[in-house]
Amino acid sequence: MQSTVAKEIQFDGVGLHSGTSACLVLSPAPSGHGIVFVRSDLTADVNARIPARWDAVVPSQLCTLIRNEDGVELSTIEHIMAALAGCGVTNVIVSVDGPEVPILDGSAAPFVDGILATGLVRQDGPARALKILKPVEVETESATARLEPSEAMEIEFHIDFADRAIGVQDKHLVMANGAFVRELSNCRTFCRQAEVDMMQANGLALGGVAGENAVVFDDDKVNGGPSGLRHADEPVRHKMLDALGDLYLAGAPILGRYVGQKSGHAVTNALLRKLFATPGAWAFVTVDAKTAKRLPGAGVSRADLAFCA
Secondary structure (H helix, E strand, O other), rough: OEEOOOOOEEEEEEOOOOOOEEEEEEEOOOOOOEEEEEEEEOOOOOOOEEOOHHHHEOOOOOOOOEEEOOOEEEOOOHHHHHHHHHHOOOOOOEOOOOOOEOOOOOOHHHHHHHHHHEEEEEOOOOEEEEEEEOOOOEOOOOOOEEEOOOOOOOEEEEEEOOOOOOOEEEEEEEEEEEHHHHHOOOOOOEEEEEHHHHHHHOOOOOOOOOOOOOEEEEEOOOOOOEEEEEEEHHHHHHHHHHHHHHHHHHHOOOOOEEEEEOHHHHHHHHHHHHHHHOOEEEEEOOOOOHHHHOOOOOOOOOHHHHHHO
């Protein structure tokens, strides 16, 4: 079945790159509505609605940025999209009073907590999933990403950084039975100190605070706040979090295996574009009770967040 949030949920914070105040509100939406973002700060004579779709994504090096046909944009949507995917929300209106989603603590956990604390309403009408029928891959000079058939949703990720505190990290998870909430949802965005210096010199990352809403690495040094890293391999886990959010822009949860090698937002979006352009590589299928158990959001409860700590 489809689902939406039981009532409005509000999140207040700042934009990671703008540093300005930002408020996000999740509101119930009817069956068949899907996920739609709305810029609530714009006037009535402007089309403020932006669908959460792969083909609304526009190039951005630092986050996932979407734009509608009238040029209205919203950035840094990946963490809220991951939370919606991980909690199994299929229909919702996401209102934001500016051009950037609030970063909160740099992870998806605050969004997940708000959604699970409020609860979901099951709706009439069958849910659907995007089934991968044959492998599709994209490659750049430094990264690859692939989708291949699987009976469940799986994410496998590999990263390799020169900074000794990150180094080489690999992880694979089947995204069912609350795995996202327990294993990935509290993993924060991260960057290298040299990247922070460069971004701030160019007027970006103005809302980033090392150790509070971002983990900053400098060779063998880690600024992850008073408690340090939330997981020893928090960076690769955050990459998987981002991938789940970006993949949910397919318009449905994916029944398939995603394999990322040093990939990021742009590469994952390029993969979705290639997938939908490849005849015979995919099909939308109706989610029955058996299939639902193999997707993110099945059997998730707020108690699963306790395993994040």
